[in-house]
Amino acid sequence: MKQMLEYVHGNSVIHRLNPLTKLLFAIAACVACFVSSSHLFLLGMLLLTVVIAGAGGVLGRAAGVYKALFILGFFLMLFQLLFTPQGRVYFYILPGVPVTDDGLHFSTLLMLRMMAALSPLSLMLMLTPMNELLTAMTHSLKVPYRYAFAVVTALRFIPAFSQEMDQIMQAQRSRGHETDTRNPFKKVRVVIPMCIPLLISSVRKVETMAISLETRGFCTGPRSYRKKLGFTLFDLLAIILIMAVLSLSVIIG
Amino acid sequence: MISIRNLCYRYNKKAPLVLDNISLEIGRGEFVAIIGQNGAGKTTLLKQLNGLLKPTSGSVTINGLDTATTRTSVLARHIGFLFQNPDHQIFCSTVYDEIRFGLTNTGCRPEQADERIRRISGLLGLDGILTRNPFTLSKGERQRVALASVLALETDILVLDEPTTGQDYRECVEIMEIVKDLNRQGKTIIMVSHDMEVVVDYCKRTIVLHNGRVLEDDDTGIVLRKSESLGLAGLEPPQIIQLALRFGPLFRDVTSPEDMARAIISCTVTGGARV
Amino acid sequence: MIRFNDVSFAYEDSADFAVRNINLHIDRGEFVGIIGPSGAGKSTLLSMINGVIPHFYKGDYYGEVLVCGKDTVESTCGELSRHVGSVFQDPEAQIVSTVVEDEIAFGLENLNIPAGEIEARIDEALRMTGIEHLRHESTASLSGGQKQRVTIAAAVALRPEILVLDEPTSQLDPAGSRQVFRTLKRLNREHGITILIVEQKVMLLSEFCSRLMVMDRGQIIMDGTTRQVLEHNDRLLELGTNCPRVVTLTKLLKDASLWSGGYPVDVNEAETVVRKILEGANDQYPEPVLPLQ
Numbered sequence: 001m002k003q004m005l006e007y008v009h010g011n012s013v014i015h016r017l018n019p020l021t022k023l024l025f026a027i028a029a030c031v032a033c034f035v036s037s038s039h040l041f042l043l044g045m046l047l048l049t050v051v052i053a054g055a056g057g058v059l060g061r062a063a064g065v066y067k068a069l070f071i072l073g074f075f076l077m078l079f080q081l082l083f084t085p086q087g088r089v090y091f092y093i094l095p096g097v098p099v100t101d102d103g104l105h106f107s108t109l110l111m112l113r114m115m116a117a118l119s120p121l122s123l124m125l126m127l128t129p130m131n132e133l134l135t136a137m138t139h140s141l142k143v144p145y146r147y148a149f150a151v152v153t154a155l156r157f158i159p160a161f162s163q164e165m166d167q168i169m170q171a172q173r174s175r176g177h178e179t180d181t182r183n184p185f186k187k188v189r190v191v192i193p194m195c196i197p198l199l200i201s202s203v204r205k206v207e208t209m210a211i212s213l214e215t216r217g218f219c220t221g222p223r224s225y226r227k228k229l230g231f232t233l234f235d236l237l238a239i240i241l242i243m244a245v246l247s248l249s250v251i252i253g
Numbered sequence: 254m255i256s257i258r259n260l261c262y263r264y265n266k267k268a269p270l271v272l273d274n275i276s277l278e279i280g281r282g283e284f285v286a287i288i289g290q291n292g293a294g295k296t297t298l299l300k301q302l303n304g305l306l307k308p309t310s311g312s313v314t315i316n317g318l319d320t321a322t323t324r325t326s327v328l329a330r331h332i333g334f335l336f337q338n339p340d341h342q343i344f345c346s347t348v349y350d351e352i353r354f355g356l357t358n359t360g361c362r363p364e365q366a367d368e369r370i371r372r373i374s375g376l377l378g379l380d381g382i383l384t385r386n387p388f389t390l391s392k393g394e395r396q397r398v399a400l401a402s403v404l405a406l407e408t409d410i411l412v413l414d415e416p417t418t419g420q421d422y423r424e425c426v427e428i429m430e431i432v433k434d435l436n437r438q439g440k441t442i443i444m445v446s447h448d449m450e451v452v453v454d455y456c457k458r459t460i461v462l463h464n465g466r467v468l469e470d471d472d473t474g475i476v477l478r479k480s481e482s483l484g485l486a487g488l489e490p491p492q493i494i495q496l497a498l499r500f501g502p503l504f505r506d507v508t509s510p511e512d513m514a515r516a517i518i519s520c521t522v523t524g525g526a527r528v
Numbered sequence: 529m530i531r532f533n534d535v536s537f538a539y540e541d542s543a544d545f546a547v548r549n550i551n552l553h554i555d556r557g558e559f560v561g562i563i564g565p566s567g568a569g570k571s572t573l574l575s576m577i578n579g580v581i582p583h584f585y586k587g588d589y590y591g592e593v594l595v596c597g598k599d600t601v602e603s604t605c606g607e608l609s610r611h612v613g614s615v616f617q618d619p620e621a622q623i624v625s626t627v628v629e630d631e632i633a634f635g636l637e638n639l640n641i642p643a644g645e646i647e648a649r650i651d652e653a654l655r656m657t658g659i660e661h662l663r664h665e666s667t668a669s670l671s672g673g674q675k676q677r678v679t680i681a682a683a684v685a686l687r688p689e690i691l692v693l694d695e696p697t698s699q700l701d702p703a704g705s706r707q708v709f710r711t712l713k714r715l716n717r718e719h720g721i722t723i724l725i726v727e728q729k730v731m732l733l734s735e736f737c738s739r740l741m742v743m744d745r746g747q748i749i750m751d752g753t754t755r756q757v758l759e760h761n762d763r764l765l766e767l768g769t770n771c772p773r774v775v776t777l778t779k780l781l782k783d784a785s786l787w788s789g790g791y792p793v794d795v796n797e798a799e800t801v802v803r804k805i806l807e808g809a810n811d812q813y814p815e816p817v818l819p820l821q
Contacts, residue, residue, distance in 0.1 A: 007626055009666060131630050153624060159668070160620055164341075170305045171341040174334035175402065176326045176358030193354070196344035200388065204340075208621035215578050215614040216682070217638040220606030226633045226646045291672060291701040391566055419617075419698045421566045421728055423768030447701050450773065487703035492731060492773040495795045496802065510773050514780035517805060521786060 005125050005158055012127075013234055014056040019128045019136040021235045021242075026124040028242045032249035033117035041252050042112040045245070049119045056127045065122045066115065073111035080107035130156055135225050146219055153209075161202060168197045254441055255279040255302065255410065259311035262297060262465075271297050273465040274311070281409070284433075284442045286456035286473065288449075290487035294465040295445045299412050302443070304328045315410070330359050333408040337415045339392075339399035348374070348390075349383045352402045359406060366405075373401045377431060393424030400428065404435070411435060413444040417451055429455050449491040453477055453508050461486050474508050529689065529722055530554040530577060535591030536746075537572060537581060546572040548746040550591070554724070556689065559716045561733035561754075562726045564743035565768040570726040573743070574692045576600060577724065579608040596689060610639065613683030615693040619675035622682075623667050628659070631667060632682045639686065653685035656719060657711050673704025677711055684715065691715065693725040697732075705729060709736050730770045734758065735794040742769065758791040774798035781805065 014022075033045060053062035080103070082093070087102025130152045137148035172193050213219075255278070262272040272294050279285055287295050300306040301313050304325040313320040316331045336342060345351040349370060356366045374380050377397045382390065387398050396416070403411070413432065417425040425448075433455055436442045446452055452459060452473060459476040461469040463486040469476045477483070477490045480498060489495065493513055497504035503520070507513045532552035538545045547569040554560060562570050575581040576593050583605045593600045596611045616622055625631040632650045641649065654660045659677050662670065667678065676696050683691060691712070697705035709732050715721045727733050733740065733754075740757040742750035744767050750757050757764075761779055764771040774792050778801060781787040786805050792798040 006668075009627075129630075130626050156624070156626065167336070167338075168341045170300065171334075171336045173305060173325045174303055174329060174336070175342065175355040176329035176406070177354075178326055178358070193344045197341050201340060205618065205621040208616055208618055209624075211580055211584055212614070212616060212622040213624075214580065214584055214605040215609050215612070216635040216686070217606045217609040220604065220609075220638065222640050224637050224640045224643055224646070226630075226637060226643050228643070290703060393566060419695070419728075421564075421768055422730075422770040423565060449702070450770075487701065489702060492795055492798075493777065496774060496777075496798050499795075499799050500802070510777035510780060513777050514784065517781060517802060518784050518786065520806060 005122065005155060007129050008056075008058050008061060008126050009129075010057050010127070012056045014052060014127050016232070016234070017238055018229055018231050018235045019132045020140055020229075021238045022124045022128055023133075023136070025238065025242050026120045028246050029120040030117045032246050033113050035246075036249040036252055037109060038252045039109060039112060041249060042109070042116045045116040046112070046119070048245070049116070049123060052120075053123055056123070058123070058126050061126060062119070062123060065119055069115045069118055070111075073114040076114060077107040077111040080110050125155070132227065132229065135227060135229055138223075139225070139229070145223060157205075160205075161198065164201055165194065165198055168194050168201075171197075254281045254316060255443075256314040257301075257311070258314075260298075260301060260308050260313060261310045262294075262301065262306060263309050270309075271465050272301070275465075275467055276311075277460070277467065277470065279441060279443065281441055282436070282439055284436045284455065284457045285444070286452040286459045287443065287445045287462060288447070288452060288459060288486070288488060289462035289468075293462040293486065295462050296414055297465075298462065299334070299414055299443070299445060302410075302412055303332045303334050326358065329355070329406060329408070331408050332410040332412060333403040333406050335400055335403050335411070335413045335416060337418055339395040342399050342402065343387045343395060346386055347384050348379055348387055348398050348401075351387055351398055352405050355402050355406050369405050369407065373404050376404070377401050378427075393420055393427070396420065396424070396428060397431075400431070409439070410441045410443070413442065415445055415447065417446065417448055425451065449477065449489065453491045453494065461488075474506065477508075529556045529596060530724075531592075531594040532576075533592045533594070535576065535593055536588075537576065537590070538588040539572075539585060540587045542587070545746050546587075547576070550748060552741075552748065552751075554722060556722055557716070557720050558739055559713070559723045559737050560725070560739045560741060561737035562724065562741045562743060563728070563730055563733065563764075563769045567745075568743040569746040570743050571694050572746075574614075574694050574724065574726060577690070577692055578612045578614045579603065579605040580614075606639075609635070609688070610686060611688050611690060613680075613686060613688040613691045615676065615679050615683055615691070615696045617695045617698050619672060619679055619699075622679050623675060626667055628662050628665050628667055628670075628678050629654075631678055632685045635682055635686050649685050649687075653681040656684055656715060657681040658714065671704060672700045673707045676700065676704070676708050680708070680711060680715075684721070688721070690722045690724065693723070693727075695726055695728065697727065697729060705732060712736070728770070730764075731772045731794075734772050734775075742767070754793050755790050758793065761791070 029045060033042060036042065053059050081099060082097055084100060084103035084106055085098055087100035089098040089100050092098050134148050134152045137143040138145045177193060178190065257275055257277040260272055260275040261270055263270050275298065287298065289295050297306060301308060301320065302315065304320040304323060307321050315328060318328065320328060343351055345354060352370045352373060353366055356369065374383055377400060379397060379401055387395055390398065416428050429451060432442055444456065456473050459473040460467060461476060461482055468486055469479055469482050477494050478498060480490055483490055490498065493510055494508060497507045497513060504513060504516050507516055532550045535550040536545050536548045562573065564570050572581065575585065577595055579600050582589050582601055589601065595608060598607065600608060623631055625634055629650055632653050633646055636646045636649055654663055657677050657680055659681060662674060662678065667675065670678065697708050700708065712723050712725065713736055716723050737754055740754050741748050742757060742764065750760060758771065758775045761771040761775045774795060777798065778787060778791050787801060792801050
């Protein structure tokens with residue numbers, strides 16, 4: 001999970017793009033994927049993300065993202081398939097539950113949409129350092145620093161909390177607590193011994209962090225910024241590409 | 254009791270070996286310290302003992318059970334594990350419930366459970382606070398509650414991951430005296446610690462881990478004198494041993510200030526030095 | 529530099545005073561260790577220096593704390609951060625950036641230091657703490673000792689005259705702990721930064737600190753040079769704080785009338801003591817004994 005959100009250091013073309021450009025791409029890609037109903041377009045989008053991942057040097061990590069989204073998408077696909085009875089029937093999976101051509105069409109569309117719409121977001125997080133995102137949000141988007149910081153720090157803490165959760169799970173398992181059960185009701189009871197320590201630990205960390213920030217002059221007045229974010233030719237090209245993709249999604253339909 | 258044969262472990266296929274061909278035997282009633290730098294593999298090794306991590310190759314056998322094929326919840330009846338941070342375990346609203354948690358997991362009958370809980374809390378001095386919320390207690394008290402909940406499982410083996418970190422000296426001694434008592438009653442104790450003084454005071458045998466390998470494995474008094482190996486592992490001998498080493502063979506078996514004082518006194522008397 | 533005038537403080541939902549009648553004076557360039565059992569009020573004391581009390585934690589506040597001439601109640605935490613750098617126990621909860629140099633820049637940006645000057649200050653902070661080689665490293669990949677050194681560098685970049693540290697090595701291994709102490713020694717010796725450190729590792733404190741304060745139940749019960757405080761090692765053990773083993777040894781030798789000098793603060797001095805005893809002399813480090821407060 002943390003692999004999908006953690007920044008990977010690098011100096012590629014993609015890394016050097018303005019974070020706003022990358023943010024714009026993530027949002028535009030999402031929109032385009034929902035506007036379009038063409039399998040071909042969605043596949044094309046996926047391919048585009050693969051190219052971007054390659055250019056950014058994160059193909060390995062990206063493969064993990066694709067796999068995770070594929071699994072999620074696959075379940076959604078199955079779900080959709082079973083609930084779309086209209087169209088020409090191919091065969092019956094269960095008595096009264098047909099697999100139809102319409103069903104296949106919509107369900108595969110759903111799966112592709114899921115993958116193509118969400119992977120750009122993950123990619124963008126992998127290829128943008130947090131503080132650049134922060135600077136972009138405060139300077140260009142005029143988001144108050146406090147809120148931008150909260151969002152970025154929350155993201156930065158996800159791997160730390162994930163690790164903490166692992167440790168808590170291991171501690172409880174060592175006391176004979178079974179954590180793997182398929183029963184959803186049992187699952188709830190099983191999860192409480194892990195959520196409470198995590199919650200308490202999170203609150204403690206947050207308190208220490210808040211105090212630490214106070215002692216480093218956080219939000220005590222106007223703030224300077226070390227790095228200036230540029231807008232280069234590549235950014236312009238990227239924006240043109242984004243516009244093209246969006247228009248294509250509308251045209252193809 | 255515990256038999257580790259050619260244990261190798263890596264987190265996944267591409268990762269480097271965290272544990273590299275470790276073979277160890279730990280017998281009943283031993284009190285063993287495992288020391289080494291952070292990242293040497295100490296906690297990873299401990300987690301192999303109760304099945305939280307399974308060997309990539311080699312085997313770990315606890316009381317005849319192979320950890321690779323036995324569930325952690327079953328191994329929990331043989332090997333109790335106290336983690337470094339008690340707050341990773343504590344979640345109940347009373348100390349009593351917290352101690353009982355493990356017992357319900359391992360299928361202990363309610364009548365037996367109550368008796369055990371009272372006995373253990375007496376042992377650890379928690380009698381007066383059984384109804385209190387663990388989160389209102391001090392760090393040292395919470396550590397004792399976590400220890401109580403582990404002891405309630407009445408396992409023959411007890412594994413402690415840095416039980417004295419972050420505690421003041423008195424709390425540290427309190428916990429270690431309890432552990433020493435348990436060892437005297439026959440429990441096997443395996444402890445990871447950074448505190449060389451605690452290791453020299455309580456543990457009979459010390460294992461030094463470095464880069465996932467066993468560097469030293471012998472009596473504590475002997476291992477803690479090997480300053481070269483310790484240095485390699487990023488450690489230093491405890492103060493008195495450091496001092497003793499500077500005098501060569503003169504203070505060969507000294508580990509505590511009392512030992513050393515006795516040795517010096519006898520030196521000055523027999524050496525005929527002016528006193 | 530730091531002055532406490534009859535200070536007492538009780539936290540908001542507590543009836544007891546966390547610290548009582550504290551009178552304290554710390555000069556520029558001192559390296560002070562603070563020891564005591566849990567709950568003695570050590571963290572509270574530090575929090576009153578960096579302004580966390582009363583700006584973050586409220587309660588009943590009596591007396592006056594002056595830091596570099598500024599009253600900590602009337603100055604904000606932000607103002608005080610230019611004079612007092614703070615380092616806490618959990619490095620994970622203090623590091624906000626993904627890259628080391630960004631972490632050091634963070635405080636500087638907060639205080640609106642011009643962008644041009646920031647680079648120079650980052651260089652300076654890295655040099656002062658000896659971690660230039662970590663500049664471009666990802667903070668997540670660092671060891672505990674390295675993380676704490678980054679935290680110290682980030683605090684030092686703000687050019688504080690004082691550095692307060694609350695058990696910074698409690699989660700570190702012995703090598704990491706020593707690294708941190710060495711860094712602090714360097715900052716103290718070469719740059720004149722006043723250091724106040726709360727720690728349980730009495731042995732390291734004895735080796736590095738020139739002055740020790742012992743707290744118990746909200747009061748400072750011993751305050752003097754390291755050697756003076758170690759004289760009262762029996763009291764230290766009674767309180768539940770540790771005392772260096774070489775000091776315990778020397779006490780036993782004194783009881784056997786083999787030594788009448790002062791106490792060694794580390795293994796090197798202890799070696800001298802033992803050699804002298806074996807050679808027949810028996811006094812060194814004669815120092816006035818500190819009266820117990």
